[in-house]
Each structure stands twice: as C-alpha cells, then as structure tokens.
Amino acid sequence: MSNDAKVIDLAHKASAVLENTAYQGAYTAVRQRLMDAMVGLQMSDAEGAESCRKAVKLLDSLKAELDTAVSSGKVAAATMAEIEARRKNPLRGIFR
Numbered sequence: 001m002s003n004d005a006k007v008i009d010l011a012h013k014a015s016a017v018l019e020n021t022a023y024q025g026a027y028t029a030v031r032q033r034l035m036d037a038m039v040g041l042q043m044s045d046a047e048g049a050e051s052c053r054k055a056v057k058l059l060d061s062l063k064a065e066l067d068t069a070v071s072s073g074k075v076a077a078a079t080m081a082e083i084e085a086r087r088k089n090p091l092r093g094i095f096r
Contacts, residue, residue, distance in 0.1 A: 004080050005076075007073050010073060011076070018063075034052050035052075037052050
C-alpha cells in the first residue's frame, strides 16, 4: 500500500469518527463540562484553572488532528487522481 493510499485510508477513518453522532455528542459534552468546571473555580485556584485549560486544549488538539487527517487525505486523493489522469493521457509520450 502506497503512502498516499495509507493517508487516504486514514482520512476515511478520521472522517467516520468526526461524522459519528456519538463522538460529536461526547466531544461537546466533555468540552462543556470542562468549561463549566473552569468557570466554577475560585479565583485563587490557578492550578485547577490550568488543569482545565490543558484538558480543553488536548481535547481540541484531538479534533484538530482528525481534521488534519481528513484534509491530508483529500490532498492525497487529488494527487493520486492527477497522476492517474496524466498516466492515461494519450499524448503522454509525445512531448518528452
């Protein structure tokens, strides 16, 4: 399996996760709980606020990683399609 094929496969899997309603609901619920916890902290609880902030950043990083995988797959698919179109071009060997 070529590298582009692996990237495309990963993109399909990441897209399936992102489109999954269970994932979407869990992501939204967890993020909201973290934000609510951060809002409910005492002003003096800097350590608790930092922990909540880090958790939100990690959760957002997970989603961003999946989004990046989907985008990379789209680019790889377009690249593979272009290479295939060039390969099938009847004028391919004429101008070399």
